[in-house]
Amino acid sequence: MSIFELAGISFEYESGRKALDSVDLVVPEGEALSVLGTNGSGKSTLLYILQGLITPSAGTLKVFGDTAFTADKKTRIGIMFQNSQAQLFSLTVLDELMFGPLQHGLGVKEARSRAGDIMELLGITGLANRSPWQLSGGEMKKVALGTCLSTNPDIYLLDEPTSGLDPRSQVELVELVIRLKESGKTIITATHDLHIIQDISERAIIIGEDHRMLAAGASNEIVRMQDVLLKANLIHEHAHKHEGYRHRHSHFGIHEHPADEEEPGQGDMPVPGQKISKQEGKPGMSNLEERLKILLEHWQEHNAEHAKTYLEWAEKAQAAGKAELAATLREIAQESGRLEELFRKAEKQL
Ligand SMILES: Nc1ncnc2c1ncn2[C@@H]1O[C@H](COP(=O)(O)OP(=O)(O)OP(=O)(O)O)[C@@H](O)[C@H]1O
Ligand SMILES: [Mg+2]
Numbered sequence: 001m002s003i004f005e006l007a008g009i010s011f012e013y014e015s016g017r018k019a020l021d022s023v024d025l026v027v028p029e030g031e032a033l034s035v036l037g038t039n040g041s042g043k044s045t046l047l048y049i050l051q052g053l054i055t056p057s058a059g060t061l062k063v064f065g066d067t068a069f070t071a072d073k074k075t076r077i078g079i080m081f082q083n084s085q086a087q088l089f090s091l092t093v094l095d096e097l098m099f100g101p102l103q104h105g106l107g108v109k110e111a112r113s114r115a116g117d118i119m120e121l122l123g124i125t126g127l128a129n130r131s132p133w134q135l136s137g138g139e140m141k142k143v144a145l146g147t148c149l150s151t152n153p154d155i156y157l158l159d160e161p162t163s164g165l166d167p168r169s170q171v172e173l174v175e176l177v178i179r180l181k182e183s184g185k186t187i188i189t190a191t192h193d194l195h196i197i198q199d200i201s202e203r204a205i206i207i208g209e210d211h212r213m214l215a216a217g218a219s220n221e222i223v224r225m226q227d228v229l230l231k232a233n234l235i236h237e238h239a240h241k242h243e244g245y246r247h248r249h250s251h252f253g254i255h256e257h258p259a260d261e262e263e264p265g266q267g268d269m270p271v272p273g274q275k276i277s278k279q280e281g282k283p284g285m286s287n288l289e290e291r292l293k294i295l296l297e298h299w300q301e302h303n304a305e306h307a308k309t310y311l312e313w314a315e316k317a318q319a320a321g322k323a324e325l326a327a328t329l330r331e332i333a334q335e336s337g338r339l340e341e342l343f344r345k346a347e348k349q350l
Contacts, residue, residue: 001029001065003155003186004050009059011045019045021211022059027188032181034197034219035190037207038233043190044082046207047157050188051079075104078153082160082190084144088132093124093143096132100151118146123172137164145173156180158189162196174199194223194234206232215291227298289350296350300343307336 004027011020020042027033035043048054052069063073081087090096097115119125122142132143141164148156162170177200180187189200197204197219204222208214215228229235314329
């Protein structure tokens with residue numbers, strides 16, 4: 001069953017500021033999904049819509065199969081706000097963590113026991129009698145996550161859960177999300193943290209700076225789509241010196257140094273990150289065409305790089321006396337040539 005089905009969802013704040021534009025998205029039960037996008041792209045707005053806090057300005061939203069966003073559906077969805085202060089209002093952390101369970105009809109004893117379990121799980125038992133308002137940012141974040149866990153929702157909406165956490169707490173949070181995922185929860189996480197998305201989600205979407213869906217795919221593929229990530233302002237290219245020459249690479253991911261990026265003899269001249277400008281779509285292109293154009297360029301670039309590597313390894317295999325393997329690798333390289341042709345053909349058909 002689909003938990004959420006969004007068709008052409010747009011949202012404008014009262015000021016008339018656009019926050020989401022024509023977003024289509026289906027989230028099946030049990031999926032762990034990351035929502036990526038630069039500041040102001042609309043990630044938090046999307047989570048508010050999925051929690052029923054705000055109603056889309058346009059489009060259709062189905063929750064658990066239909067368009068009625070009833071109170072009982074809302075109670076199945078827990079949200080951890082980006083700004084923890086917006087979430088915390090009780091006098092003590094213990095009260096804060098008991099509030100949800102009490103609202104859900106648990107007795108005081110049970111609610112206290114559940115709050116105790118959660119504090120233990122999050123390593124915040126020592127904060128039980130502190131005021132949530134006098135905690136550090138990271139401590140507040142953990143309490144806010146605790147309030148989310150306290151009602152045992154089926155769906156988790158986590159807005160930037162790792163921001164402001166120290167490295168150990170970040171790892172613990174990732175492990176917690178993995179456990180929630182394994183227990184069958186549906187988890188949607190808005191984040192900038194590309195390093196965690198492969199651990200916390202199978203699938204990721206990117207919302208572009210124009211508030212439209214820019215890309216969607218398996219998390220391990222999305223993190224490698226350097227050009228798309230650049231376009232979405234999720235990574236930046238920078239130039240730096242490396243063994244005497246300058247070259248350029250993106251500031252995330254596998255620190256690749258493909259041979260054709262090396263630009264010897266440029267001294268200390270800055271190399272501007274202009275890679276993305278060549279990918280801007282033609283005027284009049286639809287969103288799908290623009291996205292596909294970027295993807296086709298991305299695939300071609302990688303295909304060309306891979307083809308070089310196959311040949312290099314074919315030579316190595318040959319030198320090591322593995323003639324058969326070398327021949328197969330050469331065959332793979334030839335097939336890459338065929339792929340190149342098909343990519344170009346597809347580009348012309350855009
Ligand atoms: N209450 C509001 N009133 C008016 N505009 C708003 C409001 N909240 C957000 N916006 C605007 O809506 C757009 C989307 O904001 P949103 O908070 O959803 O972005 P985000 O992707 O979560 O950004 P960040 O990474 O900074 O958290 C932005 O242009 C923002 O300025
Ligand atoms: Mg946000």
